[in-house]
Amino acid sequence: MEINSENLANNELISEVVVVIVPLQAQGHLNQFLQFACLISSYGLSVYYVGLANYNHQAKVRANALKPSDIAKIHFHDLPSGRGEIPTFWDACTLLRDPIASFVRDISSKSRRVVVVHDPLMSYNVQVVSSLPNAESYMFNCVSAFSSYSMIGLFVRLSVQHEEFLKKLPSLEGIMTDEARNFSVSQIPHMNIRSGDIHNTSKVIEGKYLDLLAEVEIYQNKKQWAIGPILPTKLDHISNRNNICLEWLNKQPRNSVLYISFGTTTSFSDREIKELARGLEQSKQKFIWVLRDADRGDIFTGEARRVELPEGFEERVKEVGLVVREWAPQPEILAHSSTGGFLSHCGWNSCIESITMGVPIAAWPMDSDQPSNSFLVTEILKIGLIVREWEKHEELVRASTIENVVRTLMRSKEGDAIRQRAEELGEAVRRSTEKGGASRMELDSFIAHITR
Known part of the structure; x- marks a missing residue:
């Protein structure tokens, strides 16, 4: 998706809307959330990228396909870890609720609206949104719609048609540790406060599975936007040619x-x-x-x-x-x-x-x-x-x-x-990300929604 600030960049309401990005503290998620942050920032929005200091630094050091000038527009907010050492991956997923809540409360007191975009596995950590009248949250899904649907299908009884479809899949036994599975399940009760879902995929790739996913109970009555791919699709400008x-x-x-x-x-x-x-x-x-x-x-x-x-x-x-x-x-x-x-x-x-x-x-x-x-x-x-x-x-x-x-x-x-x-x-x-394309229209729709 090409970063583009036309039309909405001069809308005076945008300056009153702040977006807070809350990624899972793992590289595959840090990367996508930073790409998303730069894309949203290109519309003139103030964007805060929230995480532990070393993970924020990691996101910047490993940024692929993004121009330094675009990354420079993002406000990186380093959260205190609450102890001397940096937590492990799973610790980082559970210890950040209070510092995130404190930051969001502070931002909400200075903005007309705060839009928190978070990883599904950070749902527990953003519950402060439900207590603030001018805050709303959206889940950003870093996995394919097909993968989301397949994994939900392992635990949720679907229609016969969908069960037949899932039978074609290889067994997904052993795809994650018990610790990871239990942690994922523990996040589900905290997902209901969100106002909608953003997907890093395109209807061109996964239109059928985005439609099927929308029928699943946890996605029903939630707004959906398939805005991917969020990475820049034209890379001639990247100053990496001496690599x-x-x-x-x-x-x-x-x-x-x-x-x-x-x-x-x-x-x-x-x-x-x-x-x-x-x-x-x-x-x-x-x-x-x-x-x-x-x-x-x-x-x-x-x-x-x-x-x-x-x-x-x-x-x-x-x-x-x-x-x-x-x-x-x-x-x-x-x-x-x-x-x-x-x-x-x-x-x-x-x-x-x-x-x-x-x-x-x-x-x-x-x-x-x-x-x-x-x-x-x-x-x-x-x-x-x-x-x-x-x-x-x-x-x-x-x-x-x-x-x-x-x-x-x-x-x-x-x-x-x-x-x-x-x-x-x-x-x-790539065409879907250009003006008039399916993904570009979805992105414009999301921006219009959060700046309403």
């Missing part, structure tokens, strides 16, 4: 490079790394591999595990592959004309970026919403191939399997057909 990945891509043929990244929550064992390295080497396809261990707490403290590759691997593949161990500009890599495929864990950030840029996906889900996202990509949208079926998620993926999937995606007629579908869908999605 090693982009410099390397500039020297490669069109659609020749496979991009490999498994997000910020996945750690591979040494054995898994060895099989992946062998599979890539045997495929003889060009690649960029972002090789990093999962985030653990505060990314600015302590030493991250250095993932070791097989001896001599980087030397042997130096003519065809690039291994990167630092943060990479993923949207820019996916938007590059030399990138022809994405080997991904299928987190929604990665999926929506890949879909928007028209890049087909080799899907290798690891947990949470990733198995349902991979089903959406491979079985429904048909813009990808599965690397490992979710039912076999505890099995080691062999080099031969990786080699076969990579070759099929990058160098076969089947892969070419998948790529063409991905490119056509990407073009339609």
